Amino acid sequence: MTPVVISKALITQNKKVMRASVSIKPVLRTDKPENKDGKRPIHLLIYNGQKQFRFSTKLFIQEKYWDGENSKVLVSRNSNDDVRFVHERILQKVGDFKTEIRKHELANEPITEDVIKRHFSGTKTETFYEYYERIVNVRKPTLAKDTIRVYGTTLMILKKYKSNLTFAEIDNDFVRDFDNYLRVVRGNKDGGVANKHKNLRYVIGQAIDDGLMEKNPYRKFKSAKPNDRFTYLDKEEIQRLEKLDVADFKDGLLLTLDMFLFSCYTGLRFCDVIRLKKGEVDFDKKVLIKIQKKTKQQVRIPLHDKTIGILNRNIQDERTTCFERISNAKANKNLKKLMPLSSITKHMIFHMARHTFGTYLGNQGIRLEDISNLMGHKGLKETKKYVQPAEEMMKKAIDKFDF
Numbered sequence: 001m002t003p004v005v006i007s008k009a010l011i012t013q014n015k016k017v018m019r020a021s022v023s024i025k026p027v028l029r030t031d032k033p034e035n036k037d038g039k040r041p042i043h044l045l046i047y048n049g050q051k052q053f054r055f056s057t058k059l060f061i062q063e064k065y066w067d068g069e070n071s072k073v074l075v076s077r078n079s080n081d082d083v084r085f086v087h088e089r090i091l092q093k094v095g096d097f098k099t100e101i102r103k104h105e106l107a108n109e110p111i112t113e114d115v116i117k118r119h120f121s122g123t124k125t126e127t128f129y130e131y132y133e134r135i136v137n138v139r140k141p142t143l144a145k146d147t148i149r150v151y152g153t154t155l156m157i158l159k160k161y162k163s164n165l166t167f168a169e170i171d172n173d174f175v176r177d178f179d180n181y182l183r184v185v186r187g188n189k190d191g192g193v194a195n196k197h198k199n200l201r202y203v204i205g206q207a208i209d210d211g212l213m214e215k216n217p218y219r220k221f222k223s224a225k226p227n228d229r230f231t232y233l234d235k236e237e238i239q240r241l242e243k244l245d246v247a248d249f250k251d252g253l254l255l256t257l258d259m260f261l262f263s264c265y266t267g268l269r270f271c272d273v274i275r276l277k278k279g280e281v282d283f284d285k286k287v288l289i290k291i292q293k294k295t296k297q298q299v300r301i302p303l304h305d306k307t308i309g310i311l312n313r314n315i316q317d318e319r320t321t322c323f324e325r326i327s328n329a330k331a332n333k334n335l336k337k338l339m340p341l342s343s344i345t346k347h348m349i350f351h352m353a354r355h356t357f358g359t360y361l362g363n364q365g366i367r368l369e370d371i372s373n374l375m376g377h378k379g380l381k382e383t384k385k386y387v388q389p390a391e392e393m394m395k396k397a398i399d400k401f402d403f
Contacts, residue, residue, distance in 0.1 A: 022111055023047045024097055026057070026090050028066045038062055042086070044093060046116055051214075053113070055120040057093055061086050113168045117212055128165040129155065131212070132203050144271065146328045154199040157186070167212050170204065175217045190223075191349075197223055231346055232356040238264060240342040242306075255324055256334035258310045262323075263353030264360075265307045267375045269294060270331065270350045276322045278315060283308065297376040358383070 025045045032041055039060035046053040065083050067074050073087035100119045104111055118126065126134075136143075136151045143151075158165065161181050175197075182188045182196055197218075207213045233241075241261060246254050259273050268276070271293045280290045286308065288301045303311075314323050328350060335348040346352075354375070361371045372383040 021047075022101055022116075024094055026071050026094065028061070028063065028068065030063065030068075035060060042066075042090065044097070044120075046097075048111065048113070048116060051113065053116055057090065059086050059089055112166060113214075114166050114212070117167075121211070128167050128170065128207075129159065131167075131207060132158075135203050135206050144328075149329070150195055151199050154196045157182070157196060158200070167207060170213065170217055171215075172217050172220060175200075175221050179221075179223055193223060231352055232359040233264070233344070233346065233352065235360070237342070237344050237346070238356070240344065241338065244338070244342055251324075252326065252330065253334050253337060255314070255326055256331045257338060258314055259323055259326075259331065260335065260338075260350060260353050262307060262310045263350065264356045265304070265310075266301050267354050267357035268292075268299075268301075269354055270328050274321070274323060274325065277320050278322055279320075281311060281322065283311075292376045295376055295378055297378060299374065299376040301374055358385075 023046070025047070027043055027045050029041045029043055034040055037060070039062050042057045042059045042061060044055045044057055046055065061073060061083065065074050065079075065086075066072075073083060073090060075083055075087040079087075097119060100115075101111060104115060109115075132155055136148065136155075140148060158178070161178055162169075178200075179193065179197070182193045188196070201218050204213065204216065204218065208216055238261070241257065244257065246257065249257070259270075262268070263270070263273055266273075266288060268288075268290070269292070272290060275293065276288075276290065281288050281303070286303045288303055288307075289298065290301075291298050311322055316324075331350050332348075335350065339345070339348055358371060358375055361374065368380055368383055372380055375383065377383050
C-alpha cells in the first residue's frame with residue numbers, strides 16, 4: 001500500500017499549522033521482536049509536513065504475509081481468516097483517518113498535531129486548558145488544598161495570557177514569553193514565577209507521557225530560582241520573635257508565631273506541623289516521633305522546654321492534632337505581618353523555619369548524618385546545603401585567628 005496523500009499544503013499564517021501534505025503509511029515493525037505466535041506489530045506512519053508520527057494499530061502478523069514494498073498485507077483467496085481480518089482492519093483504519101482529515105479540510109480547519117493525535121487516541125479534540133483541568137481533577141485526592149489553589153491560579157493566569165491554547169502552540173518561545181509575562185506584566189517575583197512554571201511543567205510532562213506532545217519546551221529553559229529556599233533566621237532574629245509582646249495578637253497571628261517557632265525548634269515542614277497529633281509526642285521522654293508526609297521517612301526529634309511550652313499552649317482536649325487548622329497561604333501572610341513587628345527585614349515564609357533549624361545544627365558542628373536523620377532526609381545531598389552556611393562562618397572564624 002503506497003502512501004495516501006490526503007491534503008494539499010495548507011495556506012495559513014499560523015506557524016503551528018502544518019503546511020505540507022498529510023500522508024499515511026502502514027509499516028511492519030521488523031525492528032520489534034516476534035511475539036509467541038511469531039508475529040510482529042503493525043504501526044501507522046503519519047507524515048505531516050516535516051514531522052512524522054507513529055501509532056500502533058494493535059494488530060500483528062507474520063512477516064511472510066507482509067508486502068514491505070507496497071506497505072500492505074499479502075492477501076489472496078487462500079488466505080486464512082486471521083490474515084484477512086488484519087488486512088480489512090488496516091484498510092478501515094486508513095479509511096477512517098482519511099475521513100477525519102477530510103472533515104477538517106471541508107471545515108477549513110488546520111491539520112495540527114493535536115488533530116492527528118486525538119484521532120488515534122479515540123477521544124474528542126481537547127484544548128490544553130481542558131486537559132490541564134482534567135489532570136488536576138485526577139490528582140485532587142492526593143493534593144493539599146493550597147496546592148490545588150496554586151494550580152487553579154496558574155490556569156487563570158495562563159488564560160489571561162492566552163485565552164485559547166492548543167498543545168501544538170506550546171514550544172520554547174511560548175514558555176519564554178509566558179515567563180516574561182509573569183515577571184514584567186504581572187510583576188511576579190522569582191518564587192511566584194517558579195510555582196507557576198512548576199505547575200505548567202508537570203501538566204506538560206503528563207501530556208508528553210500521554211502522547212499529546214513530542215518535545216518538552218522546558219528542556220532548554222532556565223528560570224531564576226527563588227532565594228527563599230536558602231534563607232534562614234539567625235539566633236538574634238529568633239530571639240526577637242520569642243520576645244514579641246503577643247498580648248494584643250489575634251488568634252491567627254499568635255498561632256502562626258507558635259507554629260513557626262515550633263518548626264524552627266524541630267525542623268518539621270508546615271504540612272507535618274499542622275498534622276502533628278498528640279499521640280506522636282511523648283511528653284515524659286520529651287521526644288517527637290512522626291512519619292513525614294512528603295518523604296514517608298520517620299523522624300525522632302528531642303524536645304526542649306521551649307517546644308514543650310508551645311505544645312502546652314496549643315493542645316486542646318477536643319482536638320486530636322496539636323495545632324489549630326490554618327492554611328499555608330494564611331500562615332505566610334501572617335509572617336509578613338510579623339516582620340515589621342520583629343524588625344526582621346528578610347522575606348519570611350514558613351519553610352524558612354526548617355532551613356533555620358538545619359542551618360543552626362550545622363553551625364553547632366553537628367554531624368551531617370545526624371542532621372540528615374533529624375530532618376528526615378533520604379540522603380545527605382539535601383542536608384549539605386545546611387552545612388554550607390556553617391562552613392562560611394567557620395571561614396570567617398579562621399580569618400580572625402591570631403597565630
